[in-house]
Amino acid sequence: MHDEMVLSGARLVLAGEVVRGSMVLRQGRIAAIDAGPVGRSAAIDLGGDYLLPGLVELHTDNHERHAMPRPGVQLPVWSAVQAHDAEIAAAGITTVFDAIGVGDPYQRGFRGRDQSEMLAVLDALDEAGVLRADHRLHLRCELPADNALELFAPYDDHHRLGLLSLMDHTPGQRQWSDLRRARAYFIHKKGWSAQQFDQELERSAHPDAQRLARIESNRAAFVAAARRRGLALASHDDTTPAHVDEARALGVTISEFPTTLQAAGHARAAGLLTVGGAPNLLRGHSHAGNVSVAELVAAGQLDILSSDYVPGSLLAAVWMLAREDAAAPADPRRLPHAVATASRAPARAVGLDDRGEIAPGLRADLVRVREVAGRPVVLGVWRGGRRVG
Template identity: 80%
Template structure:
């Protein structure tokens, strides 16, 4: 590493660099939004930023978060202006160390009552305006969650087709009794509490036919074919969602899916591993020790060796915390330096590669200068600084 700073350069020094295969005390030089080089040891250059022995990680990559939805509708039936919702979401994402985020947008609601059954495309104009002004903290991309039984799903998809932010599509069915909600006791609790359904309404929905020959089944099959064709035409990565059986995974693989997100059983996760799909688990599930819907604990996927990546799902701060948990020898010990690179790869390099982003996800010369400063306090990671493209954003 050269012994002086060129104009526009930054040097972060005195950091525990979490590299692809090791943790090394060293320094990183940044220029024009990229990592120029890496060196062992501490640099004593004028203007170098001393990280005082804190960890320096690659910026986290989030493939599936409903966090914007939480800001857009913080209470049932209470919708906030898109401008304030996007800014609040962006700030929270960056503060969690996430530098690349795929905002999950629900496309369709089978019952046309919820937020996901409405046109949310105003978000595109807001993101573009904030980006053009240079004030977005994270790199925002879009993950469109295509609700197959919804009769308005294709209509709601139209504003996003061909938009440069679109990078991921997933196929899903959230009707009670299906996939994630196969456990009817938990499904009843969820739909009658969060969704506000009556017990009678839930019983009527369960009694409705959902099979291939039913009206809803035919609609779901037609939408599935249309969305798969769109993903291929647009060159967008495709994910399955809440796979419950090996047959679900086989179907997704045959359709061209490369990501199996939130499999609900160990059977489905193992089949995804056999077929080479990236298996994405929920960070909140891992930290809590169980699924809120009664599905397979992510810890079981870890133990079986079939967890490839993590998503914060609905709580951004859980992404880093879950990676830290993976790196521990036990809950009582601090992050294990020998295991930390493998754990951090599940929230950076692995998700980035799964959607074709090869310019980020690790600390290496030539890659984007997306970096996170982390200090461990009482065994827990605390984000102290975030750089995206070499610019401090949090």
């Protein structure tokens, strides 16, 4: 990487406006922004394409999809991490919080196993200078699981850990409050029998003392870990105002994927940042029957977009927010705010003040985007001034 690089002839998506101009990158940072072209022969002409800040992803299960592409089929961690990293960068994501599940209440799934081998793989690839994205970790802490703390231990003091979320994915709870959809999911995707679903639903609805004690002890331990490390803490699938109040009392600052408009509104009123799924926005509805992200947007209740399980959905959803209608190109007046939901807002939510927008002094994490038929196409990605995609 050269100490200095000039990108010229771009539509720069700044914090509050889109301007045609040029940018000087120096030693991995944005050194200067100039309106109009820069008269340097070495400048890279972007030909009027958009230049966005690198996207920041707080919650993606994409690594899990590469590690276990089919039920019961697990690939080597080295292969999974590299494939995940390449896909993330190709989507314009320069900072990613890999969401790793710790704990499975039923001891059958991928999240019930030790996945910490990926730590050594990420560090080795990073040391070799071949990671495309900046990989951080988001540990998804399954409160009812009796092995959650055991699986958490290898990550506790690792330098990549930046976010914890508190979850309960048992039937009848939060995301799976819609029992018809829950039954279909657990039977058809998880392979449960109808009898097993009914039994687990009863256990979840009327937990015994041991289960309640485990949930409370796990919650206390994870909250203490977040406070000790100064980590951001998120709640997951808040469904009722009571869920939000409980989260706020614990020190939670992010409400991930609230499942109802009521919960999302209560979260924002309580000062929590709300996260919505980009696949939900693109599809127009939730796969689990929860509130649509379009409803959150219309009600002014969305702060952050997440690609969730489809990396390429993040930029597409940003463009959807920036369009007046489905057939229109991005509106330059709407684009800065739309981009911020996938860059500045998530970065600030987890304490990253050195990225997420195009401004002098910040990291040169950038995405070149060309609009084709009103849709965004990634043509180039830089992280810390280095071309990675």
